[in-house]
Amino acid sequence: MRDSAAADKRVEALRRLYPEASLELVFDNPFQLLISVILSAQCTDARVNQVTRVLFSRCPTPQDILALSQEELEEMVRPTGFFRNKAKAVRACCQELVDRYGGRVPGTLEEFVRLPGVGRKTAAMVLGNALGVHEGIAVDTHVKRVSQRLGLSSAKTPEKIEADLMQLLPREDWTWFSNALILHGRRVCKARKPDCQACGLAPWCPYPDQA
Numbered sequence: 290m291r292d293s294a295a296a297d298k299r300v301e302a303l304r305r306l307y308p309e310a311s312l313e314l315v316f317d318n319p320f321q322l323l324i325s326v327i328l329s330a331q332c333t334d335a336r337v338n339q340v341t342r343v344l345f346s347r348c349p350t351p352q353d354i355l356a357l358s359q360e361e362l363e364e365m366v367r368p369t370g371f372f373r374n375k376a377k378a379v380r381a382c383c384q385e386l387v388d389r390y391g392g393r394v395p396g397t398l399e400e401f402v403r404l405p406g407v408g409r410k411t412a413a414m415v416l417g418n419a420l421g422v423h424e425g426i427a428v429d430t431h432v433k434r435v436s437q438r439l440g441l442s443s444a445k446t447p448e449k450i451e452a453d454l455m456q457l458l459p460r461e462d463w464t465w466f467s468n469a470l471i472l473h474g475r476r477v478c479k480a481r482k483p484d485c486q487a488c489g490l491a492p493w494c495p496y497p498d499q500a
């Protein structure tokens with residue numbers, strides 16, 4: 290069973306380390322963040338930001354993206370990798386936004402997860418960061434790894450990990466918490482070699498490999 294007092298200490302330490310944690314994707318509105326998150330699979334945020342700067346200057350709306358040919362869109366997103374599938378996913382999502390929501394991004398998680406190719410992780414990330422609607426905790430590979438190492442969840446699936454994490458802090462902190470775990474996973478608690486010596490969470494972390 291999770292020790293909630295110990296978990297609180299880890300959450301508070303994370304808050305001191307990353308008080309204003311935000312995403313590293315650059316966006317001006319929910320639509321841009323949604324497309325950026327789709328493109329970010331298996332790609333760095335820096336690379337996605339390079340691609341979207343060009344993409345959104347040419348195509349600021351879903352309708353503009355749909356006006357591109359498949360080949361044009363593939364060429365534009367090519368640097369993010371898996372470009373054929375990503376171009377298809379972006380196009381399908383834009384089509385649904387236009388058909389069902391008049392080109393706007395919906396405002397609830399329930400509507401969001403009905404968009405093609407959009408799961409709870411993307412929905413929670415976009416809703417929380419672009420709309421200030423905190424309906425879940427986005428569990429990506431970093432959130433999964435860091436929360437497990439910190440002993441905040443022993444679950445294996447993103448859904449169960451999310452449910453464990455949601456109990457740890459109030460709803461208004463859910464988006465911050467996910468962002469903070471992502472930053473910590475990228476900068477310190479890396480997959481292959483966590484830098485436990487330099488980690489501000491080490492005093493409260495049960496991870497057995499810390500030096």
Ligand code: SF4
Nearest residue numbers: 478483485488494496
């Ligand atoms: S002490 Fe090590 S395992 Fe624990 S959070 Fe920090 S880097 Fe990760």
